[in-house]
Amino acid sequence: GKVGVGCPLKIRVGGYYKGMAEITAALWQGMTPVVSYWASTDMLWMDGQGKDKKGPCKNDTGVCKDYARFYDFSVEDLPGAIVAQPTEAIAATEQQAAKEVGEEGGGAEVLAEREKARRRREAAEAKRKAAEAKR
Known part of the structure; x- marks a missing residue:
């Protein structure tokens, strides 16, 4: 983009196909x-x-x-990259995304809200633990 010029970004996905649920879950988990x-x-x-x-x-x-x-386009692991094993929470999120989004689309907003709620809970828990550690 140009310096000092806004860059609005819009995205439209016309349909979900095999693999899109996995990509959607990864995006909601913070992949950029x-x-x-x-x-x-x-x-x-x-x-x-x-x-x-x-x-x-x-x-x-x-x-x-x-x-x-x-x-x-495709998404694939880089050769020689260290790939972390998904935690139980991430695996559950991916399963839920695949179930809700499916091949026909829809459900992404629900997944996004659930992911935001999960992150808020984790942040609150981390804050609580930090406060306890100071005592």
């Missing part, structure tokens, strides 16, 4: 997806037609549109 969207007049080396002339871009426009669409 990062997508870079920018333009350049010198990017044909990466997304140009290439030697086989089958690449996606014939020309560089150098100008970003007012919107971007992202599709056909």
Whole structure:
């Protein structure tokens, strides 16, 4: 984004498919997806037609549109990454997300509210324990 300029972010998911419940649960648990969207007049080396002339871009426009669409992406573990085993609470949240969201969508708002409530309970419990430790 530009310095000093707001950057409103909107998202619309047209439908849930296999794996979306898992992604939704991860997002509610705090995972942050990062997508870079920018333009350049010198990017044909990466997304140009290439030697086989089958690449996606014939020309560089150098100008970003007012919107971007992202599709056909995947989420996977990084090779060699240390993957923590889910705790019982996270596993329960994932199971509930899969049950409520399912393949047809819906239920994400309910899951978000439950996750917020869980985080508030955990914060209150941590605060209580810290107060007890000071005594």
